[in-house]
Amino acid sequence: MRSTVTRTKLVRALAALAVLVWAANLAAPNDSLSARQPPSEIRALWVLRTSLTTPASIAALVKSAHANGFNTLLVQVRGRGDAYFSGGIEPRAADLQRQPASFDPLESVIAAARNSGLSVHAWVNVNLVSSAVDLPVARAHIVHRHPEWLMVPRELAPALAKVNYTSPAYVGRLARWTRAQSEGVEGLYASPIQPGAAAHVESVVRDLARRYAIDGVHLDYARYPGARFDYSRASIAEFKAHIRPDISAATRRSIDNQERVDVFAYPDALPDEWKAFRISRMTALMTRLNRAVKSVRPEALVTVAAAPDIQEAYDHRLQDWRAWLQTGVVDAVCPMAYTPEPARFAEQIAAARQAAGSRAIWAGIGAYRLTAWQTVQNIQTARRLGAAGVVLFSYDSLVDPKVTSSDYLAVVGRTAFGETPSLEGSRTPW
Secondary structure, eight states, X not given: OHHHHHHHHHHHHHHHHXXXXXXXXXXXXXXXXXXXXXXXXXXXXXXXXXXXSSHHHHHHHHHHHHHTTOOEEEEEEESSSOBSSSSOSSOBOGGGTTSOTTOOHHHHHHHHHHHTTOEEEEEXXXXXEEOSSSOOSOTTSHHHHOGGGBOOOGGGHHHHTTSOTTSHHHHHHHHHXXXXXXXXXXXXXXXXXXXXXXXXXXXXXXXXXXXSOOSEEEEEOOSOSSTTOOOOHHHHHHHHHHHGGGSOHXXXXXXXXXXXXXXXXXXXXXXXXXXXXXXXXHHHHHHHHXXXXXXXXXXXXXXXXXXXXXXXXXXXXXXXXXXXXHTTSOSEEEEEEOOSOHHHHHXXXXXXXXXXXXXXXXXXXXXXXXXXXXXXXXXXXXXHTTOSEEEESOHHHHTOTTTSOTTHHHHHHHHHSOOOOOSSOOSOOO
């Protein structure tokens, strides 16, 4: 009797286990939707959108990466508020106009990469949305549809406060100012402070993660151009609404009186709170983007390119990437340690590694500024310091004969990754 009861319990337990496994299989995403396990060492290339404009350039990219030992591609599919993929909520990139509508750069990269054992991460420029030299032609672009979302520098804020958002003069003046500051400001930025702007980029990222079998989303320009941004009317109004409940009635009256003659009344009266507010809104946006990815693709990695110096990133870019790592807002940080000085590179990666704790660092290497051997040395340094991988900037420059030697990637692959370059790319690189 006892053995019969035991057998019955065992059968029931096995049946219950089978049901659980069956249910889990139903709930799990299928292979076409789920991300794969990342390799033990990330060997990645940043790939600019200019290499995604034809089927031939994509085939060459994947072939070269695979043959030379790389296992991960970060492909720039949102460069300037546009789409290098099909069916997005933003305008199709102007560089794709000569291609048929059926050509989908991101899908093409994914298909080719899967056949070669490469992971693909969608590289998204978060806040940088337009060149200041060549404004978008598409009238559906957010620069034209929502100029009120654009960040404004402090120097220009008083003048722009008198210009209507809907006037062409608004974007025109902002673009001219930015062109004059081109050494320090890359273009026009959307503001993480504006709820509409934050919701828009969240929609872009969610759409990408939902429709494409990507292994991750790589976020870039997740920062302010500098600490003198964003002094737009709308962002100051957001700060005012945020802070007024926390200050005394007397302080409110005093600042309100000053505001009648000074657009900077609230930021200047409360500078610490103003800085903290802007940083917190950037962190809030990053949190939203993480959730947008993980909600539809839980295994996908969310990574961010960051200024290598933690304090500089915090003080001058209002980018709190240490907190993003510590709280799990990102799975890995890629400090852009583009210095040509080996000692400085080691110092930056060591500091980033210490700040990361148990979290992952992918060392960003400015290979376009280095010889192939210097890049190999930096890869070895990153490994010695405990980086989980390396990312080279950029594939495009490293295959450009005007920038580097024709065998640059082959030398790196052979020396750093132990690869024997093959035109057939016959073996999986991990």
